[in-house]
Amino acid sequence: MATTAEKKKQNSLGLGDSKWAYAPSPESTSHINLKKQYELFIDGKFVKPSSGKYFDTINPATEEKLSSIADADEKDVDKAVKAARKAYDKTWSKLPAKERGKYIYRIARLLQERAREFSVIETLDGGKPIRESRDIDIPLAANHFFYYAGWADKLEYAFPNRKPQSLGVAGQIIPWNFPLLMAAWKIAPALATGNTVVLKPAETTSLTALKLAELIADSGLPDGVVNIVTGAGRTGAAIVNHPDIDKIAFTGSTDVGKLIQKAIAGTGKKATLELGGKAANIIFEDAPIDQAVEGIVNGIFFNQGHVCCAGSRLFVQEGVADIVIRKLKDRLETLIVGDPLDKNTDIGAINSKQQLATINKYIEIGKKEGADFYQSKCSIPSKGYFCRPTLFLNASQSHRVVQEEIFGPVLTVQTFRTVEEVIEKANNIPYGLSAGVWTDKGSKIFNLTNKLRAGVVWANTYNKFDPASPFGGYKESGFGREGGLHGLMPYLKF
C-alpha cells in the first residue's frame, strides 16, 4: 500500500505541466488495391495509350511514386470520343430514363461500399487529410450520384412543358483539389440527363478517377458511356478541340478557362466554366466571435486552402478586430499539420511541388508588399510538400496577395468600419464565386446577400456543400451552375 507521502506525490503529479501529445494514428493502407500502372478507360476497357508513354503520380506527403499513369494524346482522345458517340447513339440515348437512373444508383452504392479504399487513395495521391477525404470528399461524391440518379426519370417534371433533351457527348476536365468529388459533380448530372462522357482528371491526381473507372466497369454501365483519359494540358486541349464534342465542362484556373472559351468560340459547343475565386469572409461586430473564428479557419485552411471558394480574404469590423485576430492566432497553434493519413491531421500536404512553389512565391510577394506576415509555430515534416498556416495582417486592397488567387493556406486580413465599405471592398475583385457573412442579425445577412456579387454566400458558416444546392460563379469565376436542379440545365437543350 502506498504511503501518505507517495499519495501526496501522486496527487500532485504535475500532469498539467507535461504536454499531453496525441499519439500518431495513421489510417492503414493495407486494404487498398493499387496497380503499378494504369491504362486509359475507353469503351469499357482499359487500353494502352497509343504513344506508349506514361507519367508518374506521386504521394505529395512523401514524394514517393505511387503508380504510372497513361499519357493520352490526340489519337487516344479521338478513340474515347468515338466510343462515347457510339454509346450515345446506340445505347444510352435509347435507354428508358428510369434504367439510366438505376445505373447511376448502382454507381452511388458501389462508391459507398468502397468508400474506405477511395478515401485512402484520395489522401495518398492528393495530400488531403484523411479526415476530409473520409468525412467529406467521398461521401459527398456518392451523394451526388444518388441525388442525380433521382432526377434521371423526372426531367420532364424538373422543366415542365420544355421538352428537355440530352446534348450528346460531354468533354469534362477536372482539377486536382477534389479529384473524385469533381468527377462526381461532372459525371452524375451528365449521365442523368442522358449524355455520354469523356473525362480527364488532373495529372497529379488521376488515381481515384481511374478507380472510379474500375467501379464503373464493375457496375455494368454500357461500354463507352463513361470514358476516362489521363494526361496533362495537351490531353485537355485535345478534348476541348475535338469536333465531335457537344459540351465542355471545365473546373480549374481562370487562365485555362479563358483559353477554353477562346478555343470553342464559334464552334457551337456549350460550356460551363467553374474557375478561380478570392472570396471575402466578413466578420461583423455582432458576430458569434468564437464560431466565426472556426469559420475563418474552415474557410481558408480546409483542404490546405486548395479550394476555389476558399474564404481567402478576411474582413473584420474594427471594433472586434483585435480579439478576432488574437483568437485566430491562438487557434492556428492547435492546427496539426503533417501526415495526411493520420486521423488527427488538420492540414495535409500541398498537392504538388509546383503548387508549393506558387504559394511560396506569393508569401515572398506579400512580405515585400509590407503586410504583416504571421505563421503558426507548428512543426512540419522535413520530407514532402507542406506549408504552415499563414496570415497577412493589415493587408490592403492594393496588395497582390489580396487581389490574386493563391490557392494555398494563406489568409489576408483587412479591417473595415461600415457595411457600405465592406461591400465595396468585397466586390472589388475580378472574381465572384463565394463569400461568407458572420452576424447575429438576420436583416444584415439578407442585405449583404443581395449586394455581394458572389455565386454562393454562406451566412454564419463556410464551405458547406450539398448535392441539392447549386454552385458556380459570377465574373471571372466562370458561368453555369453545378449541383441541384440548376446543375441539370447545362447538359440539356430545350
Added chain:
Amino acid sequence: MRKQSITNLSLPDFSKTTTIDQVGVEERVARFQTRSIKKESKVQGLKLALNMIDLTTLEGKDTEGKVKQLCYKAAHLHDIMHGIPTVAAVCVYPTFVKLAKKQLEGTGIKVASVATAFPSGQSTRKVKISDTHFAVDNGADEVDMVISRGEFLEGNYSYVFDEIAAVKEACGAARLKVILETGELSTLDNVRRASEIAIYAGADFIKTSTGKISPAATQPVTLVMLETIRDYYYKTGKMVGMKPAGGISTAKIALQYLVMLRETLGDKWLTNEWYRFGASSLANDILMQLQKEQDGVYQSGDYFSKD
C-alpha cells in the same frame, strides 16, 4: 470591510459579450470527438481525468456509512494497480463535511461541499450564507454553490451577481465553484451570460450542473463556458477553473472533454487545480480502461469496487 470587497467587483459590460451560434458550437464539439487518442496518449489522458474527478454523492439517502465508504474509495481507487493517481476531491452535503474531512486526512484529497440550498437554490440569502458558513466552518476546502436561476431568467442579473459575491465572501479561503445549472438556462447565450456574471462576481470555478436536472453537462455548454473563461483570461490574465458535472460516465467521453480543454485553454488548465469532473461512476470506467491498456483485455466490472 465585507461591503468594501463587494463593491470592488462589478457586473460585466454585456454590450461586449459575444453572441453564440449553436450550430457552430456543435460543429466544433464534433471535431473534438474525432480526435484519435490511443496508447500512451490514452493512458496519460485517463490518469489526468482520474485525477480531476470530484467523487460525488449527493442523495437524500446519504448516511455516514455511505460517505465513509466513498472517502475510502477516493483514496484507494484500485490499489492492485500501480502508478495511478487519486481523485481530486470528494463532494458531499454540508452535514457530511466534518466526517469526510476526517476520513481523508493526510491523503491530499480535498473536501468539496454543496451549499446555498442545493440543488434548487430557492431560499433566502441569509440561509444560503449560513449554509456556506456551516460548510466552511466544518472544514470544506471547496464550496459548490447554485445560482438563483429564477432570478437570472427574470433578468435580475445584479441579484444573481450580488448573491455570488456574498457567498464568495462567506467562503473565506475555500474555493468557490458556481453551478449555473445550464439545463435550466435554455440557450447558449444565457450560458455565456451566466458564466460572465459568475466569473466577474469572483467564482474560482464555474460548473455546469447539479446533476439533478437533465440535461446535465453537455459538450456544447462546456465549450461555451471554456470560451468565457478564455476571454476573461485574455482580458485580466486571471485563471478561472471549469467543472462539467453530471452525465459524464465513460472514459471515452471524459477524454473528449479533455481534448476540448487542451485545444481551448491549453496546458495551463490541464490540472485538477483548474479542471474537475463532477461524477460518480466515471472513475470505475477509467480504471477499467487503464487496466485494459496494461493487460490488453477488459476485466469484469466485478474486479472494480463499487462504492
